[in-house]
Amino acid sequence: MSFLSNIFARRQQSSSVAKDRLQILLAHERGAGEAGESDLIRQLHKEIMEVIARHVAVDQDKVQIKVDRGSGCSMLEIDVEVPQELNGKRGS
Amino acid sequence: MAKVLVVTSGKGGVGKTTSTAALGAALAQSGQNVVVVDFDVGLRNLDLVMGAERRVVFDLINVVQGDARLSQALIRDKRCETLSILPASQTRDKDALTSEGVARVMDELREKFDWVICDSPAGIERGAQLAMYHADMAVIVTNPEVSSVRDSDRIIGLLDSKTKKAEQGEKVDKHLLLTRYDPARAARKEMLSVEDVLEILSIPLLGIVPESEDVLKSSNVGAPVTLAAPTSLPARAYFEAARRLSGEKLEVSVPVEKRGFFDWLFKRDA
Numbered sequence: 001m002s003f004l005s006n007i008f009a010r011r012q013q014s015s016s017v018a019k020d021r022l023q024i025l026l027a028h029e030r031g032a033g034e035a036g037e038s039d040l041i042r043q044l045h046k047e048i049m050e051v052i053a054r055h056v057a058v059d060q061d062k063v064q065i066k067v068d069r070g071s072g073c074s075m076l077e078i079d080v081e082v083p084q085e086l087n088g089k090r091g092s
Numbered sequence: 093m094a095k096v097l098v099v100t101s102g103k104g105g106v107g108k109t110t111s112t113a114a115l116g117a118a119l120a121q122s123g124q125n126v127v128v129v130d131f132d133v134g135l136r137n138l139d140l141v142m143g144a145e146r147r148v149v150f151d152l153i154n155v156v157q158g159d160a161r162l163s164q165a166l167i168r169d170k171r172c173e174t175l176s177i178l179p180a181s182q183t184r185d186k187d188a189l190t191s192e193g194v195a196r197v198m199d200e201l202r203e204k205f206d207w208v209i210c211d212s213p214a215g216i217e218r219g220a221q222l223a224m225y226h227a228d229m230a231v232i233v234t235n236p237e238v239s240s241v242r243d244s245d246r247i248i249g250l251l252d253s254k255t256k257k258a259e260q261g262e263k264v265d266k267h268l269l270l271t272r273y274d275p276a277r278a279a280r281k282e283m284l285s286v287e288d289v290l291e292i293l294s295i296p297l298l299g300i301v302p303e304s305e306d307v308l309k310s311s312n313v314g315a316p317v318t319l320a321a322p323t324s325l326p327a328r329a330y331f332e333a334a335r336r337l338s339g340e341k342l343e344v345s346v347p348v349e350k351r352g353f354f355d356w357l358f359k360r361d362a
Contacts, residue, residue, distance in 0.1 A: 015281045
């Protein structure tokens with residue numbers, strides 16, 4: 001049974017993997033298509049990085065910025081991975 | 093007031109020509125005057141899918157360049173008299189289409205028909221942009237597959253920026269037609285679901301056309317699926333999509349075959 005459920009589990013993921021990959025890719029491409037939006041994202045990315053860099057050393061690649069455009073509203077999502085040791089320092 | 097509709101996708105092979113023929117025929121079968129226009133210069137296929145390939149004398153480029161009158165190039169469908177086709181040229185290259193010439197032909201078609209349905213070539217180049225330029229509405233044909241969804245997103249961007257409507261500060265009315273959909277595979281999460289694609293592209297859903305052998309059978313014999321197999325699942329999906337295009341509010345459902353044959357037989361006309 002376990003190998004069957006393994007296959008099942010793997011299968012379950014393929015469409016959600018597809019969806020996640022598309023969402024990340026399109027967030028970038030949509031920016032590239034329209035000059036206005038692309039400048040906005042680049043500017044946001046730069047300034048947000050500057051602010052964060054004043055306090056923490058964060059890897060550029062560990063920051064994800066994306067805009068989801070919806071019919072009613074759009075969502076700006078900023079995802080920053082903060083190094084582990086820093087969490088401790090902040091707490092003390 | 094005539095409506096110009098472009099059937100487009102970016103990616104090739106997703107079902108633009110099949111959908112143009114089926115939607116065009118479905119609208120014409122409801123009594124409206126419809127012309128389907130093939131913009132795929134050099135790779136024309138709409139005439140073949142519609143069974144008019146041996147009746148082509150003049151084509152879109154002849155009309156655009158003034159070598160033939162529109163009425164000489166239009167081919168009236170033999171099965172449905174409110175349906176006409178304006179074929180593309182098979183030989184000349186697509187630079188022969190000028191923007192001014194296309195604009196003139198589109199104006200003339202708007203006067204003659206209720207619906208002008210433009211079958212776009214694949215890609216995002218000049219040919220595809222000419223096909224969409226005059227559109228009031230767009231049907232974006234998408235397969236539940238990553239490359240098709242990505243290309244559709246590109247095309248949506250172009251519809252919002254490179255059309256006459258966009259230049260005038262208006263919006264092309266965009267609709268998603270999901271084709272080659274396999275509900276069983278989507279349920280097993282092996283295929284992007286309707287909801288996934290809608291969430292990513294965020295445009296309204298016009299219809300879900302299931303993967304079906306009836307589509308190939310119809311193109312084999314040169315007939316739109318709505319004429320060749322009007323009770324098949326894809327044809328029913330196209331008929332409903334055509335009604336939505338005409339402004340009817342119909343709920344979109346995932347097309348599945350009804351359980352019993354007799355259920356289906358008695359329910360189909362209900």
